[in-house]
Amino acid sequence: MQILRLGKSVRKVSLVKPDSSNVIVLHRGKKDKKKKGSRELEPMERAVRRFTDANTAGVKSYSARHRKSNRKKRDGWARDLPLNLMRASRTGWKKL
Numbered sequence: 070m071q072i073l074r075l076g077k078s079v080r081k082v083s084l085v086k087p088d089s090s091n092v093i094v095l096h097r098g099k100k101d102k103k104k105k106g107s108r109e110l111e112p113m114e115r116a117v118r119r120f121t122d123a124n125t126a127g128v129k130s131y132s133a134r135h136r137k138s139n140r141k142k143r144d145g146w147a148r149d150l151p152l153n154l155m156r157a158s159r160t161g162w163k164k165l
Contacts, residue, residue: 077098
C-alpha cells in the first residue's frame with residue numbers, strides 16, 4: 070500500500086466499498102488544539118505581556134549601562150546611577 074501525502078488541512082480520508090458496510094479509514098489528520106485562555110481576559114493578558122516585555126528591555130538596558138559605567142571609571146556605576154536609570158527607563162517606555 071502506498072503512503073498518502075496529504076496537506077495539513079485534510080482531516081480524514083475514508084475508503085467506502087460498495088459491496089460491504091465497512092468503512093476503512095486511510096488517514097486521520099491531527100485535531101485542532103483547543104484554546105486555553107478565555108476571551109474576556111485576552112486584552113489583560115496582552116497588556117501584562119507588553120509590560121513585562123518593556124520591563125525586560127529596561128532592565129537589560131540598565132544592566133548594560135551599569136557594566137559600561139563600571140568599566141570606565143572607579144565606582145562609575147554609583148556616579149552614573151541617576152543618568153543610567155533615566156536612560157534605561159526611557160528605553161523601557163519606548164518598548165511599551
